[in-house]
Amino acid sequence: MTNKADSLFGLDEDAQKDMLDRLREHSFALTEPSRTTDQDAPEPHGLGQHTALRRRAVTSVPEYFGSIAALPEYKQMCVQRLIAEKVGIMEPFFICHESIAKGKTRIQGQDFLNFATYDYLGLNGHPEVIAVAEQTMHEFGTSAGASRLVAGERPQHAALEKALAAMYGVADAVVFVSGHATNVSTLSTLLGARDAVYHDALAHNSLILGAVLSGAARYSYPHNDCEALERLLRQTREKHERVIIATEGLFSMDGSIAKLPELIALKQEYTCFLMIDEAHSLGTLGANGYGVSEHFGVDPTDVDIWMGTLSKTLCSCGGFIAGCSELVELLKYRAPGFVYSVGMSPPLAAASTKALEIMLREPERTSRLQALSAFFLHEAKSRGLNTGHAQGYAIIPIIVGSSLVAGYLAAALFQRKINVLPIIYPVVEEGMARLRFFLSSEHTEADILTALDALTEELPRAVEKFQ
Ligand SMILES: Cc1ncc(COP(=O)(O)O)c(C=O)c1O
Known part of the structure; x- marks a missing residue:
């Protein structure tokens, strides 16, 4: 029996075998070579005649381990691509857009509705944001030069950090050049082997x-299940020294909201x-877009570590941590993603500061986004679509089951000039593949109806094709 979670796109064994046969035709090394002797191992794809002449010091290590093309992860990608090709699904990734990433976009000279942008409040390309970035670029260039610790600061760094800290009502903030690296660096700076x-x-x-x-x-607790978290804490908290409870405010794949008051109590x-x-709560939750603390009306200082990204509502690039001054000081001197990485590009820092200023000045952008999101959720549910955990705030998945159905649907909608991306295995488990809709305050109700009507028409075709 094929394990569904491990199966490729949920294909049955025959279909998988067919794919593997086709891959063999493409001369990929599909069977992991014997690990016993070097002589037994088949020549992996990508290692040509020259390797036979190369003298190897460690002959007990099969050359298989030195070939990227033979890595199981790489082969799995190739299989997925071949399957998509076989069933006529175009590759939905890395499509080149010819305009600013907003609620509408241009691809291959044609206008598309776009549900695959983080431009929640329509600030990407806003004239004031462009003007300040342009002016900063003329004065400070495009690069911070090196790590801020050694190369020094530019005024845009402190201005952005001050504005972020003020918004959260906390003592200080620090910005990193990547949102992803912000999380990785912060957790690995604050915790070690005795912690959890x-x-x-x-x-x-x-x-x-x-x-x-x-x-x-x-320790992973089931989604938003604070009772399960409490059970885990009761059983295991005492085994560890420092403990961080880490969660998203508004969940990026599901559009659900963390139960902040319960988490603070725990x-x-x-x-x-x-x-x-x-990352996804700033600009989308709360009457002013402050995020999940405003949504629940809790004191933001009850949260020790606020993390956010500058790549979504604040329309540039990077991440931040906001909290007490000791936290920020520690990260500025110790977090590898800050200490050993270049400072944020000054024009981008200025762009995010301006975007934050506009967000706070024009809360009607957030209320409009919230109204549109509620409208989307209501309309999707009334069409019988599966919106999973979504609560109607900016991110709404339509869960369709298999990765093939999701891929086919995205391709069908693309043909109808609607750009929405499939989220497929292994990003979500097989059976939970979805189309993820990001909404923007610049969408209209008519845009949403166009997309949902098209989706409702295409879904039965997709399901029938892959049943
Ligand atoms: C919840 C969450 N955290 C962190 C990140 C990483 O942020 P960035 O893309 O700005 O590096 C993302 C990316 O989308 C995200 O969704």
Whole structure:
């Protein structure tokens, strides 16, 4: 029996065998070579005649381990691509767009509705954002030069950090050049082998990777299940020294919201730090877009580590941590992703500061996004679509089951000038593949109806084709 979670696109064994046969035709090394003797191992793809002449010091290590083309991960990608090709699904990734990433986009000279951008509040390309980035670029160039620790700061860094800290009502903030690296670096700076991370099962890859790389113990609790988290804490908290409970505010794959008041109570009861990743909550939650603390009306200083990204609502690139001054000071001197990485490009820092200013000045952008998201959720549900855990805030998945159905649907909608990306195995488990819709305050109700009508028409065709 094929294990569904391990199967490729949920294909049955015959279909998989067929794919593997086709791959053999493409001369991939599909069977992991014998690990006993070097002589037994077949010549892996990509190693040509020259390797036979090369003298190898360690003959007990098969050359298989020196070939990227023979890596199982690479072969799996090739199989997925071949399957998609075989069933006539175009590759939906790395499509070149010819315009700013907004609610509408241009691809191959044609206008598309775009549900695959983080431009939640329509600030990407805003004239004030462009003007400040342009002016900063003329004065400070495009690069910070080197790590801020050694190369010094530019005024845009402090201005952005001050504005972020003020918004959260905390003492200080620090910006990193990547949101992903912010999580990885922060967790691995704060924790070590005697510590632990408790994270929501659906937490972002960067939180999980940060936990893994920190060397701390890692406990995953079922999505948004604070009772399960409490049970885990009761059973295991005392085994560890420092503990971080880490979760997303608004979940990026599911559009659900962390139960912040319960998490704060647990972190206080069990002496833990609480880290909230606000990548998708900033601009989308709360009357002013402050995020999940405003959504629940809790005191933001009850959260120890606010993390966010600059790549979504704040329309540039990078991440930040906001919290007490000791936290920020520690990260500025110790976090590898800050200390050993270049400072944020000054024009990008200025762009994010301006975007934050506009967000706070024009809360109607957030309310419009919230109204559109609620409209989307209501319309999707009324069409019988499966929106999973979505609560109607900016991110709404339509769960369709198999990766093939999701891929086919994305391709069908693309033909109808609607750009929405499939999220497939292994990003989500097989059977939970989906189309993920990101909404923008610049979408209209008519845009949403166009997309949902097209989806409702195409879905039965896709399901029938792959049943
Ligand atoms: C929840 C979450 N955290 C962190 C990141 C990483 O942020 P960035 O893309 O800015 O590196 C993402 C990326 O989308 C995310 O969704």
